[in-house]
Amino acid sequence: MSQTFETLRVATHGPALLEQTGAVRQWLDQIAARDGLLTLFIRHTSASLLIQENADPDVHVDLLAAFERLAPRHHAYVHSVEGPDDMPAHIKAAVLQTSLSIPVQSGQMALGTWQGIYVVEHRDRPHRREVLMHYLGTFAD
Numbered sequence: 001m002s003q004t005f006e007t008l009r010v011a012t013h014g015p016a017l018l019e020q021t022g023a024v025r026q027w028l029d030q031i032a033a034r035d036g037l038l039t040l041f042i043r044h045t046s047a048s049l050l051i052q053e054n055a056d057p058d059v060h061v062d063l064l065a066a067f068e069r070l071a072p073r074h075h076a077y078v079h080s081v082e083g084p085d086d087m088p089a090h091i092k093a094a095v096l097q098t099s100l101s102i103p104v105q106s107g108q109m110a111l112g113t114w115q116g117i118y119v120v121e122h123r124d125r126p127h128r129r130e131v132l133m134h135y136l137g138t139f140a141d
Contacts, residue, residue: 003136003137004135007132008020008040009129013121014124015064015121017063024038024117028104028109031139034104034107034139034140037102037103037137038102038133039099039100039136040131041131041132042099043131046122047089047129049100049117049118049119050118052118053115054114070091071092072088092122104135119131
């Protein structure tokens with residue numbers, strides 16, 4: 001059993017769910033992963049990771065609307081130095097996930113039929129987000 005790391009860089013352009021399933025799958029293929037555990041960790045406090053439906057884009061619209069209701073921009077937050085979207089972004093990131101663990105079997109992520117891996121951007125302006133990918137397991141010969 002061995003391990004390897006890589007950083008996935010994701011450019012964002014405002015609140016959105018940005019699918020990364022293909023990029024993660026490509027990396028697992030590149031390293032010849034076989035059986036093990038994939039851990040993804042986003043290195044930010046105002047963005048999140050999420051496994052969510054990848055078939056109907058209406059799901060993303062409804063999720064973003066629900067996140068906005070959870071932590072509205074125009075609430076009187078104490079922490080507001082970085083703009084009206086900053087504290088709501090921290091709240092959303094605190095409620096959602098900063099890391100994911102995904103089993104890998106025979107070189108494939110054990111995701112369900114309609115599941116995709118997403119970076120969820122909570123801020124309004126563009127950012128460069130980093131997701132640390134860590135695979136621990138066996139590799140093809």
